[in-house]
Amino acid sequence: MCVQYLTTVNTDWVKTHFDLDLPASPAHDVFPTYPGAIVLKSHNIGRTATGLARFGLLPSWAKEETFGRKTYNARAETVAEKPSYKNAWTKRHYALALADAFYEPCYESGKAVRTAIKQANNEPMAIASIWDTWTEPETGELIVSFSMLTIEANNHPVMNRMHKPEDEKRTVVPLRPVLFNAWLNATPEEAQALLQLESIPELVIA
Template sequence: MGYPDETYPGYAAPLVVKSHRSGRVASGLARFGLVPAWAKDDKISRYTYNARSETAAEKPSYRAAWRQRQFGLVLVDDFYEPSYESGKAVRWRIQLDSGDPFGIACLWDRWQEPDTGAWVVSFSMLTVNADEHPVMRQFHKPGDEKRTPVIIAPHLHDTWLSADTEQATRLLTWSHMPELVAMPAPLIRPSNQRHDLSRSAGAIP
């Protein structure tokens, strides 16, 4: 199965999750932008692609996923943030110094499409403050709080997927993240690369 080169909110990305009952690890495509199980439609996903880790346990969109320990890893090669050092927004690419793919901590949920009954799996990336991060502190508008998605170090992948809420809270920090590098990158507008998310949802328990 081919994945899109770039994923935007509402589009598909590869997600890894683990069943707390059976211990089975599964992967599949999921929508970028969490749609909570209680939502009447999927429009909320426009606003739920990032979840602040400090408040995820309390926010209506995320608290059920948090309490049910629906912790996942979205697999990426890199991600993008705007730099304003030139006075205007310039997109930069952030990746591991090693160049390896990596997993970003996320919350995930299942939502049933009212008209078709199809199940859609979706996720939100978890973020933390990055005011002191050596790379991530340079992004976003001057004066705005700096944030970074939480990259889970490879040796902690299973710990994260299996975590209880206390363990998850301890892992939501950039202190264990691998070293990052950043570089300017031109913007590529999204093409029509929407995958059939209802078909991929069956791969995730």
């Protein structure tokens, strides 16, 4: 599961692929509850936009923003059923988290080694995510948050090397650029079909 990533600072790449401006982020390293840059599609108004969102999805019924420390990753197999994610999934709140790299622990040396993973071509990644809105009870502030989707990764040549040998192998889903629009405009059935290893570009250990 991804608990840390580097939000991209590559404004030209974002402009080229989405024709949108990358928002300035206060931090490059993103952990749960930190802000990171995303591209999202709002089907209510038919608009695609970039913005900063909290890493760790906050459903509307969450009592406090620390809830996001438990919801930064959503399993593709259960995202349509889990109360924390069901609303975002069924309302087609699909997003792309913009990252230069993400980190996972590798235990091949016998101990946990923090390992950066990036695209083989050194370009940024757009990671399949879901988003939702939450109202801060005391201030009334409307906060956008997101969760990255994860899938089984036993057959991925890089991601099957991460985590303890006995642990389940999983990966977030950076999408190939040709799939960006398909993800943002997907129905739930189409989105589920995109969550597979074949959708991921070549990854390498940085």
